[in-house]
Amino acid sequence: MFLEGFGSIILDGTISTIKLALLSMLFSVVLGLIGASAKLSKSRMLRNLATAYTTLIRSVPDLVIMLLLFYSLQMGLNNITEALGFNQIDINPFLAGVITLGFIYGAYFTETFRGAYQSVHAGQYEAAIAYGLTPAKAFRRVMFPQMMRYALPGIGNNWQVVVKATALVSIIGLTDIVKVTQDAGKSSMQLFYFSLVGGLIYLAITTVSNGVLVWLQIHYSAGVRKADL
Amino acid sequence: MNMHEFIAQYWKAYLWTDGYQLSGVAMTLWLLVASIAIGFLLSIPMSVARVAKNPFIRGPVWFYTYVFRGTPLYIQMLVLYTGVYSLSYVRDQPLLDAFFREGFNCTLLAFALNTCAYTTEIFAGAIRATPYGEIEAARAYGLSSFKVYKRVILPSALRRALPAYSNEVILMLHSTTLAFTATVPDLLKVARDVNAETYATFEAFGVAAALYAVMVFGLIWLFRKGESRWLAFLKPQTH
Numbered sequence: 031m032f033l034e035g036f037g038s039i040i041l042d043g044t045i046s047t048i049k050l051a052l053l054s055m056l057f058s059v060v061l062g063l064i065g066a067s068a069k070l071s072k073s074r075m076l077r078n079l080a081t082a083y084t085t086l087i088r089s090v091p092d093l094v095i096m097l098l099l100f101y102s103l104q105m106g107l108n109n110i111t112e113a114l115g116f117n118q119i120d121i122n123p124f125l126a127g128v129i130t131l132g133f134i135y136g137a138y139f140t141e142t143f144r145g146a147y148q149s150v151h152a153g154q155y156e157a158a159i160a161y162g163l164t165p166a167k168a169f170r171r172v173m174f175p176q177m178m179r180y181a182l183p184g185i186g187n188n189w190q191v192v193v194k195a196t197a198l199v200s201i202i203g204l205t206d207i208v209k210v211t212q213d214a215g216k217s218s219m220q221l222f223y224f225s226l227v228g229g230l231i232y233l234a235i236t237t238v239s240n241g242v243l244v245w246l247q248i249h250y251s252a253g254v255r256k257a258d259l
Numbered sequence: 260m261n262m263h264e265f266i267a268q269y270w271k272a273y274l275w276t277d278g279y280q281l282s283g284v285a286m287t288l289w290l291l292v293a294s295i296a297i298g299f300l301l302s303i304p305m306s307v308a309r310v311a312k313n314p315f316i317r318g319p320v321w322f323y324t325y326v327f328r329g330t331p332l333y334i335q336m337l338v339l340y341t342g343v344y345s346l347s348y349v350r351d352q353p354l355l356d357a358f359f360r361e362g363f364n365c366t367l368l369a370f371a372l373n374t375c376a377y378t379t380e381i382f383a384g385a386i387r388a389t390p391y392g393e394i395e396a397a398r399a400y401g402l403s404s405f406k407v408y409k410r411v412i413l414p415s416a417l418r419r420a421l422p423a424y425s426n427e428v429i430l431m432l433h434s435t436t437l438a439f440t441a442t443v444p445d446l447l448k449v450a451r452d453v454n455a456e457t458y459a460t461f462e463a464f465g466v467a468a469a470l471y472a473v474m475v476f477g478l479i480w481l482f483r484k485g486e487s488r489w490l491a492f493l494k495p496q497t498h
Contacts, residue, residue, distance in 0.1 A: 089475040090468045091433035094447060098464040105460055197331035201440070208333060212341075221345035225338040229330040236329040 033227070036214035043210030044231055050127050050206065051193045051235075057132025058192070059185075062139020069144045080140060087137035093198055099130045100202045127199040135192050142184035147173065149180040179250040186243040193235055207231050265462050272449045273466060282444040284470055290435045290445060294370035295428055301375045303417075306382035307408060320379065327376035332434050335373055340365035340441045362441035370438075374431045381427060385420035386412055418489045425482035429475055436471075446470060 033040060068080035087095065104121050111119055150173055158168035200208040207228050215224030271277075275285040309320045327335065340362060349355045358364050389412050397411040439448035450467035454460050 086472070089472040091436040091447075091471055093433075093436040094450070094464060094468050094471060097447075097451070098461070098468060101454070101460040101464070194331040197333040198437075200333075208331075208337070212337065215342075215345075219345070222338065222342035225334065225342035229326075229334045229338060232331055232334060233326065233329045 033214075034218055034220075036210075036218070036224070039210045040207075040214060040227065040231070043205055043207045046124070046204070047193075047196050047206040047231075048235065050124065050131070050199060050204070051189075051196050053128045054131035054135065054196070055189060055192055057128060058135035058139050058188075061132060061136025062143050065136060065140030066143035066147060069140060070147060084137040084140050087134055088141075092131075092134050092195055093201070095134055096127075096130045096198060096202060099133065100126050103129070123199070123202055123204040126202060127196070127204050131192060131195060131199070135188055135195070138188050138191070139185075142181055142188060143177070146177045146181035146184065150176045175250070179254070182243070182247050182250055186239075186247075189239060189243070190236055193239065194232070197232070262462065265457070265459060266466075269449075269453055269466075272453070273446065273470065277444055277449065280444065283446045283449045284474070286438075286444055287432070287435050287446045287471075288474070290367065290370060290438055290443070291428075291432050293367055294374055294435075295431060297367075297371035298374035298378050298431075301371070302378035302382055303413070305375065305379040306386060309379055309383040310386050324376040324380050327373055328380065332369065332373050333437055333440070336366060336369040336437055336441060339369045363443050366438045366441045366443050370431070370434065373434070374427065377427050377430075378424065381420050381423045382416060384423075385416035388419065389416055419493070421482065421486055421490060425478070425486075428482070429478055432471070432474060432478065 065080050065083060068076040069084075071077060100121075100123075103126060107121060108118055111117065154172055154176065155168055158172040159165070163171065196206060197208050200206050200212075211224045211228035211231075212221070214227075215221035218224070273283040276282055280286075281289060305320050305323075308316050309324070311317045340359070343349055343365070344359045349359055393411055393415070394407060397407045402410065435445055436447040438445040439451060442448075446467050450463045454463035457463065
């Protein structure tokens with residue numbers, strides 16, 4: 031067989047990477063929506079807080095933040111458990127990966143959503159309020175569907191970046207595609223071959239997600255006229 | 260250990276040398292400048308090839324950028340470092356052996372190929388966005404295809420690509436943090452070593468994070484200056 035018996039562990043690693051990417055994506059989208067509403071809010075403190083968050087995260091490399099958060103989370107937890115007299119609890123690397131990746135890419139999503147929201151004409155919201163919609167409904171029924179069209183290219187980019195960033199979590203000890211293919215390569219003495227296999231799996235994931243993104247783009251652009259060139 | 264002692268003991272390693280070789284900020288900047296320079300020089304002919312009409316010229320460049328943009332840089336490094344060096348064919352060739360044995364060479368190769376792929380797409384996009392009137396006018400004046408690129412398309416396309424390119428350079432600075440996996444003593448490697456020595460996790464990584472942030476702000480400042488110089492003609496006109 032072409033994977034020399036390592037097929038099942040490689041499949042496990044792939045599933046783990048996909049799960050990690052999806053959960054981090056979910057977490058960072060939620061953070062991004064919160065961050066964007068903070069950036070657009072009337073409260074100066076919230077705006078400054080959100081600006082500090084996005085500036086800080088985008089100026090420090092993701093791997094540095096990941097290591098800083100991963101080790102500090104563990105040490106903080108150790109301090110707490112020690113103070114309470116419990117045994118040491120080891121942070122699950124999967125959960126740590128989701129939290130750190132979500133926290134990092136939440137900053138990128140904040141900017142994506144802020145830009146998208148501002149691209150929708152303000153009159154749309156005013157009209158919705160004038161028709162008697164509550165602010166929450168105006169957002170959900172009027173602003174959000176239109177905003178998605180502007181946000182999609184950014185969301186797609188961020189998703190591709192998140193997928194590629196998941197390769198870093200093997201450094202904090204998670205069993206992902208990188209880890210399993212490296213293990214397979216080391217024990218079969220075919221490191222080159224299995225590194226390429228790892229790369230191909232990532233390429234397959236990014237290719238499939240590209241297709242989905244194109245479809246979503248068409249879906250959310252319904253009713254938008256394009257000039258024929 | 261308090262912050263004063265910490266800085267007194269490790270500032271040299273963080274900034275420029277660990278006593279034997281370049282380390283810390285100096286190594287990170289050297290990796291960044293070298294990979295960006297190689298990537299930039301390669302990406303100009305490649306972006307021209309990327310927009311070529313001939314599919315046999317366009318195709319291979321498309322494939323190259325597709326593969327390098329579709330896979331994580333970490334995997335590319337692993338392939339080029341541990342992967343290539345595990346091949347007995349490579350170890351038997353003295354020249355290849357000497358090149359791929361050094362973690363630094365493999366790191367630089369992976370970084371340069373990676374940033375070149377992204378830069379090629381950025382420049383190709385800017386070339387495609389050149390107003391067709393400019394190209395037609397240049398042809399009407401009798402310029403050869405080479406001259407059209409040299410005098411008309413590239414000077415304007417590279418300028419218009421500057422904002423996107425500055426993003427790519429900053430992302431590349433973030434990516435240099437992977438160098439430690441190939442034992443290159445960049446800033447993150449210093450931070451990890453200090454962390455292992457002192458267990459002062461927050462200080463060790465916090466100092467590195469602050470230094471990275473300073474470098475990013477420096478780059479942003481440089482590119483802003485560059486944009487106001489080279490993109491002045493695109494500014495909204497005020498009378």
